[in-house]
Amino acid sequence: EIVLTQSPATLSLSPGERATLSCRASQSVISSYLAWYQQKPGQVPRLLIYGASSRASDIPDRFSGSGSGTDFTLTISRLEPEDFAVYYCQQYGGSPFSFGQGTKLEIK
Amino acid sequence: QVQLVESGGGVVQPGGSLRLSCAASGFTFASYAMHWVRQAPGKGLEWLTFIRFDGTNKYYADSVKGRFTISRDNSKNTLFLQMDSLRTEDTAVYYCAKGWGYFASWGQGTLVTVSS
Numbered sequence: 001e002i003v004l005t006q007s008p009a010t011l012s013l014s015p016g017e018r019a020t021l022s023c024r025a026s027q028s029v030i031s032s033y034l035a036w037y038q039q040k041p042g043q044v045p046r047l048l049i050y051g052a053s054s055r056a057s058d059i060p061d062r063f064s065g066s067g068s069g070t071d072f073t074l075t076i077s078r079l080e081p082e083d084f085a086v087y088y089c090q091q092y093g094g095s096p097f098s099f100g101q102g103t104k105l106e107i108k
Numbered sequence: 109q110v111q112l113v114e115s116g117g118g119v120v121q122p123g124g125s126l127r128l129s130c131a132a133s134g135f136t137f138a139s140y141a142m143h144w145v146r147q148a149p150g151k152g153l154e155w156l157t158f159i160r161f162d163g164t165n166k167y168y169a170d171s172v173k174g175r176f177t178i179s180r181d182n183s184k185n186t187l188f189l190q191m192d193s194l195r196t197e198d199t200a201v202y203y204c205a206k207g208w209g210y211f212a213s214w215g216q217g218t219l220v221t222v223s224s
Contacts, residue, residue, distance in 0.1 A: 001170075033209055033210075035209075035210035035211075037153075037211075039153075044203065044214045044215075044216060044217065045153060045203075045211070045214060047210060047211060047212045050210040050212075056212060057212070086152075088152065088153055090153075090155070090210065090211075092208075092209025092210055093209075095158065095167035095168075096155055096167070096168075096169045096170070097143070097155040097158065097167075097209065098155060099145075099152060099153040099154065099155060100152075101152050102152045102153075
């Protein structure tokens, strides 16, 4: 079973700043089958990135994903007010299709 | 457009059972794998179970293996989750999600509360 550890647990930044979120896997993720989701309070998770670096439909280009093997990163180049939310990584290289525990991105 | 609508949630006593449904529309349901994911109040996302497009392969998280059963009826475009031997820690919003591995489409969720 692959365990995903996200860091930091909470990230406090201001609009306009750059955000870097980390997701580390306990073992290598096959074929970079790693996705990122954004969830706002009371809302359904929204797919941002799949295949470690491919942006999902209608996702702004300020969101980017990178990494391979066991280390993955979600970068938001310039934070907009609507970007403050909880972010989850998820691996789908094999069952169980585990999620990380989440990073809360909050306004500083 | 893709639409997934869960139903069947509610309040149940520990040890009880519930059957959740997910009605799919806007895509060829029979061609896609499906999953159930849950989120306990104030907690993160937990993947539960997967079913292949034709129902031949199923996977489960250890936390629900032997208690929950995923199934589908492709003739009715519907996904199911039979939940038995429910525990208080199963209290959560349950989402169905479309896709082989990552989830571009989610339902709005149905709340299951396990309490005496």
